[in-house]
Amino acid sequence: MNHNGWAFDDDAPMTARLTTAFAFTAAAGLSILFTIVWLLSDGLSADISLGGLIAPLMLGVFIAVARAVYDVTLRRLPFAWMCVVVAVSILALALVGAEIFELTTDQRYSLSSFVFLIGVPVYGALAWATLAIWPAPKKQEPRLFGPGEDRGDWRDEFIRAARVRGDLTDKRIEALADDAYARAEAAHRSVGEECGDPVRYARSLPKDRATAAKRKLYFQLALVVLAGIVLTLNLGGEAKSAFGMGALILWLAIFAVGALSSFFLWRKAKREREGEAERPVD
Structure with missing residues (x-):
């Protein structure tokens, strides 16, 4: 927003x-x-x-x-x-x-x-x-990371920005951070000078749509399970409201449809990624 x-x-x-x-x-x-x-x-x-x-x-x-x-x-x-x-x-x-x-x-x-x-x-x-x-809070300007930078600060900001993307696993994020430092050391520069602002660098990385869709699927499935638990607890109670039951069933149905949609999006993105991997490089 x-x-x-x-x-x-x-x-x-x-x-x-x-x-x-x-x-x-x-x-x-x-x-x-x-x-x-x-x-x-x-x-x-x-x-x-x-x-x-x-x-x-x-x-x-x-x-x-x-x-x-x-x-x-x-x-x-x-x-x-x-x-x-x-x-x-x-x-x-x-x-x-x-x-x-x-x-x-x-x-x-x-x-x-x-x-x-x-x-x-x-x-x-x-x-x-x-x-x-x-x-509104004042917009923070990107920090400049130069030769005297705190290496931990750059890494922490990069990890937070990379997690928000939703398409990178923590293992992949750590590997990308290590790669950024390795490139900087090979160029005899600071990581800030080599890769720039960590937030912008994280946003510039190629999007992995398959991983993003898979994570969305898992999150939707977790919500389906949660809705099922709440519905079960409501069924076990003494007082049952027709309106409350209808709302819970609708909640469960919305999450189930969302999970099914995420599943098909994941399958499609996965096939596209596999097709790109098999495509010969000119």
Whole structure:
């Protein structure tokens, strides 16, 4: 997400400002979804609890927090550990949300299902106000790494930037860092002088679409398993809400479709990579 607007940018870290704006934006979109669901299930009027009224905002906050956790862990942890941390955070958020719903179901109101549409302009305005009033952090200029550089700093920044790409394994990243240092030593220059800014150097490396698709597949499968666990826990509970069951089944179906799509993308990218490897070099 761009710091000065609404454009998404995978390399921009999810700061507190962007996380807040993202939460309000998600809440605005979820308000439309809740309106559709209530119209289909209860018609023009329904008994809606306080938890139901604030559900779009709550879920928007949970989605934004999960997205921020994903961003932070992707930059600092190996891919496998990132999946574990994100899965645990989503499960914890789901349990917290269920507890909040449980505490706010006593008081119910007979309201029109269109009441959720009020949240669209309200949450949208809050998202806009967040970006307009909350000052964006100053953009950091690329560091210049010269002969007196700290070699560890260049390597650490390169590793963080390479992990964000999502298509390089930690073993491959370490090998690329070693190669950069070897090239610099062979040229009798510092690694900063030879390869330049570590973030730009990491972004300039050729994209491995097969690895990126495979990692996306694994992440989607982890979410499918997580959705299955939450659905199983809900089935084992005493109180079963038709709306809650429908939401969980939809959640599971979306992740399953995403995993299937990622599988086909991985197979296609893998075949293309194998075809390029077998192609004779002129």
